[in-house]
Amino acid sequence: MKKIFLIITSVLLLCSFGTTTKSKIKSGEKLVYTGSYNMSGLMTQLAQVTMSTENVSTSKNNYLHLSCELATYSKWDKFFKIRDIYETYVDPITMKPALYKRSIDEGGYTKKEKYVFKNNTVTSTARKRNYPESVKKFTIKPTSIDAISILYQLRSVDFSKYKAGQTKSYTIVFDEKEIPVTLKYIGKETVNAGNLGKKECYKVSIGAKTDALKGQDKNLIWLTADDKKIPALMKFSIPVGTGQIALSSATGI
């Protein structure tokens, strides 16, 4: 259980950097990834990760719904079934989050979280299986955002102006606390980007002040070196092993 939790946390943290700039993210985008974990030296495909965007309107506002779903392949379901949803509702222009939700079901262990962002305050509601609901209110930095919206915000970062080794620090809200995250631009590399073919990508290393990530420059993300900056490949190193998330199909971009 801890292993699965660490993998998912690290995957989210891996992508947790960016700047608050105007959004280039369109509604209707769907990115499908294959999540693999290194088991005894062999990279084993475990789950499908789907990231999608959609417009949602209330009576007064419009939001961009960013969702990240994780589901184990059917062959693993009988063994250890995972069905996780991480989602956030952000301002479509500034990408600032209004509501972040997380619903996990990992081998029968369930947890639901809801973070309501209001100015510099977050009200979190968490409900674990067999535990009563807990409500917490805490203050955050004005620039702090959740793990999903920042995942999309990083695509607004202009890496073409970055020099190799250049770093930048950010803060994300995860597990009812703020986590400082640092990104380091490494350079350009060509990687396989699923249905997009081989693409030249920006290679970026992620560091976070958390136990979830291990090693220096071992948590990496490759973003296509074009306007879209689609995350093509992510590699993570955590205390219990290593793995990767590779893009298999990108539609609606």
Place this chain on the structure above:
Amino acid sequence: MQKIYLILSFVFTLLALVFSILPMDTIALLPIGLAIAFCLLTIRKSEENKVKIPKFLLTISVLCSVFVIGKTLLIKDEVVVDQTFEQQKIETKQEAKKDLEELEQLENDLE
């Protein structure tokens, strides 16, 4: 020494069988590889009239490897449509919309 190799061949062949049946994917190739290696070693170290068992274990291990590689190459990884999960996604979206409207109402009241 021959007996130790035979025991190891037996143990790894058994593991190879179990891993091949369970949804262990290519991880099963680890015990399969070890089983094949120990079976070959046992055959090499054994007298000619005592190779029947290691040969039998080797056949099982090779069949396991064919089964696992075949599964990996022929069966496509896919996620089944989970009705409960789909329903949960609809519900969570409806709840979120309600939460956002409540948040907007709160902001309006403060203004």
